[in-house]
Structure formats: structure tokens, C-alpha cells
Amino acid sequence: WYTSYTPYQAEISQGRLESLLNYQTVVSDLTGLPNANASLLDEGTAAGEAMSMAYELLKRKRSKFFASDAIHPQTLDLLK
Secondary structure (H helix, E strand, C coil): CCCCCCCCHHHHHHHHHHHHHHHHHHHHHHHCCCCCCCCCCCHHHHHHHHHHHHHHHCCCCCCCCCCCCCCCHHHHHHHC
16 A cells, blocks of 8 residues: 655654664563664674674673674674
């Protein structure tokens, strides 16, 4: 169906933030973990966000990250 109403950018952004929060809440509830990360962006961006979150959660005590060699080469390049 079609409507003459076109959502504004702010409404789209708000909906996107709400869906991220809902997804993170579900993942946290299912895993029992206090933190969850979610991204509606591409795989590389999601991997970078997860790496940054882990780095901050560890209070910068560790500087090495391990990644599977089975991930896409472009994602591994981004993490390096």
C-alpha cells in the first residue's frame, strides 16, 4: 500500500535506535550477559563496534584480539 506521508529523517533515526535497543535487550536477556552489541550496519562496522566495546569493557587492560580465520578477509583487514 502507498501513502502520501513521507517520514522525516529524525523519525527514521528514532525507529532505528529503538530497534537496536530492542535487539540488544533480547540478546542480553537470552544470554544472561550484562552487555550486548548490535548493529544495523555492515559486517565490518559491526565487528569494529564489538571490538571497541570489548576494549572499553576491559578498561584497556588488553591490547590483543583474536579473530577466526574463517571471517571475510575484508572484515579481518578492518580489525587489523
